[in-house]
Amino acid sequence: MSRMFAAVLVYEAASSRRGHEPLFEETVTLLAADTAEQAAERARAHAEARETSYHDEDGDTITWSFRHLVDLVEVGDPLGDGAEVYTRHFRDYRAYLAVEPLAS
Template structure:
């Protein structure tokens, strides 16, 4: 068995409201064990679908989380997962765009 990391995207949306809020997206990095990459992809999709849920928030609004996309599945390069293990790497060229979509960098209050 090998260890893989899957990158999943889910979205949270409130039932239609007058304020027109945009969805909140969540990117999750999930560790999986599988014999092959195809098996890991299948497990990742199942995991993403299992993340779907609905509930009422403190304002009584219906919030629905839906699985949107399996972005990637990659084998974890280190055989031992522990302190300092690199799980996943991606590259990008536009730091301003990254900052704009990442709430923790843009100062947006979730």
């Protein structure tokens, strides 16, 4: 019987433009799997399938690459209104604010 897992995945966007600072994206992706190991394999496969390159409006090449599977947790049932999809704990609130611009 499949269970639901939330995978926290990090991607990086790089550009061929000189001086470009990389942009990172963190996603929480839901995956059905029988085991945590299978969910991790599916998460990596999903992330690698999202890798892409394209040219932006200035002709620079933008490349999105999978960087890291940060975390993988089983999602509790039922999955409905008010369900918590992903939870993480941390001790250093200042460090969190330093990397989370939407919190300020």
